[in-house]
Amino acid sequence: MIRALALAAALLLAPVAAAAQTLTVTNGEGRVTTFTPETVAELPRGTAKLAGKTAYEGVDLASVLREAAVPQGPRLHGRPLVAYVVVRGRDGYRAVFSIAELDPAFRPGAAILADRRVGAPLEINEGPWRLVLGADAKPERSVRQVESITVTVLP
Secondary structure (H helix, E strand, O other): OHHHHHHHHHHHHHHHHHHHOOEEEEOOOOOEEEEOHHHHHOOOEEEEEEOOOEEEEEEEHHHHHHHOOOOOHHHOOOHHHHEEEEEEEOOOOEEEEEHHHHOOOOOOOOEEEEEEEOOEEOOOOOOOOEEEEOOOOOOOOOOOOEEEEEEEEOO
16 A cells, blocks of 8 residues: 555656756746756766865856857857846745856856766755856855746846
C-alpha cells in the first residue's frame, strides 16, 4: 500500500518537477526564450566563488542573455544601458541588477547560473540553477532555484 502511494505521488509530481526545470528569459523587447537543462548545457561554462568562499560552476550568464537576444558587449550602449534585470527564484525571491552589472565588459568577476557546488550537483533547495556573482562580497543577490530572468528597458 505504501509503495503504491509513493509511486502515485511520484507520477503526480513528475510534471511539476519537469516544469520546474525550465528557465525563461524575457528580453527588453518582450521576447521570451525558454531554456531546459539540455539547452543550458550547450552554453559556455565558468566558475565563481559565492562571497569569495564557496566554489560554484555553471553556465556563463552572459551566454544565456546573449541567446535570449539581450544586448551584451559592444551592443550594450545607448538605450540598452537604461535596462534593469530581475532574476527570480521559485520561492519568489528576487534580485535586481542594472544590465551593465551582468556584462563581463563592465565588471570584474564571473556571473554564472550554477548547477554544481564544490564539484557536486546542487541540492534541491538550491537548484536547478543558482545565480552566483563572483564579484559580490555578500551572498544576498545569489538567487536560488532561478526560474526566470526579465529584462526591462526604461522609457
